[in-house]
Amino acid sequence: MDVNNTLQGFNTMAATFAKDVDQAFWINFWISVILGLSVIIPMFYFAWKYREKNVKDEDIENVTHNTALEIAWTLIPTAMLMVLFYYGYTSMQVLRTMPAESESIVVHVEGKKWSWKHTYEANKNGFVHKSKELYVPKDTNIILKMTAPLNDVIHAYFVPAFRMKEDVVPGRVTKQWFHSEKLGTYDVECAEYCGTRHSDMYTKINVIPKAEYEAWFEGNSKVGPGEKEVEKSKGQELYDDNGCAGCHSIDTDATLVGPSLKGIGAKHDATYLKDAIVTPDKDVPEGFTAGVMPPFALPDADVDALVDYMTTGK
Amino acid sequence: MSKSYFDETHTAIGHPKSTFMQWMLTVDHKRIGLMYAAVMFTFFFVAVATAFLMRLELFAPGAQFIDGDTFNQAFTLHGVIMIFLFIVPGVPAVLGNIVMPLMIGAKDVSFPRLNWFTFWLYILGCIVALASLFTDAGFADTGWTFYAPYSLTTSTNVIFTLVAAFILGMASILTGLNFLVTIHRLRAPGMTFFKMPLFVWGIYATAWIQLLATPVVGITLILAILEKYFGIGIFDPAKGGDPVLFEHLFWIYSHPAVYLMILPAFGIMSEIIPTFSRREIFGYRTIALSSASIAGIGYLVWGHHLYTSGMADTAKVIFSFLTFFVAIPTGIKFYDWVATMYKGKIILSTPMLWALGTIITFTIGGLTGVTIAMIGVDIHLQDTYYTVAHFHYAMLGGVVFLFFAGLHYWFPLVSGKMYNETHAKIAFYLQFVGFNLLWFPMFIAGYYGMPRRYFDYLPEFQIYHQVSFFGAVIFITGLIYMFVVFFKGWRNGKPSGTNPWNATTLEWHMPSSPPPLENHSKVPYVDFNPYEYHHGEPVVKFDYETMKRID
Structure with a gap:
C-alpha cells in the first residue's frame, strides 16, 4: 500500500473551523493545567512540609472541615468546567452547522x-x-x-x-x-x-x-484534475469502482486480504472466476476464510468484463 | 500460635481432608479473595504480554513480525482480559472480598456459598472467554467493544467471547448483590452508614452499579446472539437493524462500568491517605456522598462515547453537559485527600507513595477526560491515541495503581508478613517513570491524528511509538520487580504484627496475624468514627479477646 500521506497542513488551519477547535483545545489545556496544579502543588508542598522528620506528634491537627475552602473548591472548578462546556459546544456548532x-x-x-x-x-x-x-x-x-x-x-x-x-x-x-x-x-x-x-x-x-x-x-475526465487520462477497459473501471484492489493485488503476488489475482487466468477458468465474484463462499481457496468477501450482485455483462480484465489485463 | 485462616476453613460441600480441595471448596471470604487475586493477576500478565507484543510490532511502521489480523486479535484479547477478566471484577473481588467484611466487623459476607459459586462462575467465564483462542476460527478481532455490524459479520469466533461476557456479567451481579446485603445487614452494631470506612462506601456504590447496570450488557449480548443465529434484525442494517443502537446499549453498561472500576479504587485512596498522614480524613461525608453521586450521574453520560456516531447534535449537548457534572464530585475528592495531608505527619511508606503517585496520574487521566467531554474537541480526538492515553491514565494510572497501593497496604494483613520496603519503593519509581514515558507521548500523537487500533502508521508518528516502547520496557520491569518483592515477602518476610501501619479501621484489630477463620473474636460495638487519631496515635484501642474498648 502506498502510504505516502504526511499529515500535511496540520498546522496551517486549512479548514475555517480548525482554529475554533484548536482554540477550545488550548483553553481546555490551560484550564486543565491550572486545575491539575491546584491539586498537585499542594500535595508536594504538604508532603515536604509535613514530612515525618519535621512533625512532632503533638503538632498534628485533625482539621476536618473548612466551609469557605470547600465552597471555593466546588464552585471555582464548576465555573471553569462550565467555560469548557461552552467552548465544547461552540466548537461543535461550527463543525456541525451545515451550510445551505x-x-x-x-x-x-x-x-x-x-x-x-x-x-x-x-x-x-x-x-x-x-x-x-x-x-x-x-x-x-x-x-x-x-x-x-x-x-x-x-x-x-x-x-x-x-x-x-x-x-x-x-x-x-x-x-x-x-x-x-x-x-x-x-x-x-x-x-x-x-x-x-x-x-x-x-x-x-x-x-x-x-x-x-x-x-x-x-469536463468528462475519468481521472482527477491535472492527471493524465489513461484509457481504461470496462473491466478495469469496474475493478476500481468496486474497490476490488482493497483486498486483491493484481500487479504483484502480494496477498492483501484475499488471494492475488496476478496470473489468475492460468489457474482457473472463467466459470470459477464468475462464481468467485457473485458467490464467493461457494469455493474458498485454501488458506482463506469464508464470509470475508461479500457477494457482488453485478449484471452479467459486468461480471464478464471483470473476468476479462482479471485474466487478460484488458 | 493461634490458628489463622490458612490453617482451617469452612467449605461449601463436605469436609475434605486435602489442602487443595479445602481451597477449591472454601467459602471463607479471605481465601476466595486470594484465589481471585491469583487468577486475575495471571490473566493480567497475559494481557500485559499481549500489549507488549503490540508495542514491539508498532516500534516501526509497516509489518514487523505479525500480520494485521493477528494484531487485531491481540488488541481484542488485551481489552477483553483487562476489562472483563481483570479490572471489572478487580478491586471488589479481591480487596472487597478480603477487607470489606473485616472492616465492618462481620464474620464473612452474607452469602458465603453464593460467594464461592460466584468465584467458580467467574472461572467458567474466563475459560469460555479464552476457549476461542484454541478454535479454528480464532479469537475475536472486534475490539473489546464488539461494535455491530462488524462483530456480527466477522469470521472469527465472537460468540464465545460474548457468552463469556454474559457469564462474567452474572458473576459481577452476584458479587454486587452479596456485598450490598452484607453492607446493609452485617455491619457491627453502632456502625451507621456514616461511620463506615470509606473503602466500604466505595464498594457499596460499586455494588449498586454492578447490580443495576450489568443486566443491560446481558440484554445487549442476548440481542446480538439472537441476531447472529436467528437472523432477527436488531443491529445489522442488512437485516433492517441499526448499528448505532448497539453502541448506545453497549455504553449504557460500559460507561457506568468505568465508575464501577474507579469507585472502590478511590476507596483505597481514602484509607491510605489518613493512615499515612496520621490524622482524621478531611471531609468524610463529602467523599462518601461524592462516591454515591458519581455512581448516580454515571448512568446518564454514556452518550459522550458517541459524539461522532451520527447521533443527534441535541443529544450530544445534553450528554456533554451531564458529563461535566461527573468531574465535579471527582475533583472534590482530590481536594479532600490533599487537604487531609495538611498539618498531618506524612509517612512515605510504599502504599502512600502509590497513593500520591496516583494523585498525579489520575489528575492527568481525569483532566484529559474533560478535554474529550468537550464536543467539538472530541470530534477531533475521538478514536485517536489521545483517547487511548486518557483511559490508560485513568484506568491503569488510576484504578490499577490504587489496586497496587491497596495490595501493598493490606499485604501484611493478608499474609501476616512484611515485604522489603526499599525494594517495593524501587518498583514503584520504575513503574511510575515507565508509565508516564509509555503513555504521555500518545497524547501528542493523538492530537496530531494518530488513530487507535492501527496496525500500521504514518512515519511521522514513529518517534512517539518508540518513546512509548522504552516506557513499556521500564514499566514492565518495575511490574515484575514488584511481584518479586511480594513473592519474597510472602516467603521470607518478617512477621508484621496485627497493625503495622498504626491504622484505625477494624481490619487492623484482629486477635492474631494473619486473621483467624472467623475474623474478630467478638463483634465490636462501633461508637467511633473510622479515622480517629489523636497526636498521631489511633484513639480507639481494643482488648482483642473481648473486643471491648480499652482506651
Missing part, C-alpha cells in the same frame, strides 16, 4: 472495506465524476454525505488537518462539511475500527484553485 446545499458542493462518500469512493453530482453534460481522492475548490463550502454499503461495517472519515470526523454508518447517511481557505493536500484516515486493513484505509482531500476545479468538473 444551494451554496455548497455536495459530494457523496462511500466507505467500504477498505477504500473510499467520492461521487459528485452530475455536471452540465450529465457526467458523474467518481474518484478515490476528493478534489474540491478553495474557498467553497463542501458537504460530504457519507454512507457505507448495507453489508459493510462502520468506518469514520477523519481529516486531522481540518479537525473533523464523523462515522460512516451502513444504512444511514451521515454528514459533515468544511470550507478550506488554503490550497493543499490533506490526509483522510479511517478512524473507526473496520478490520484487517483498517490502518490502510487512507485517502486524500486535494484543495485546488477554483478555476482548475471548474475546468475539471465540467
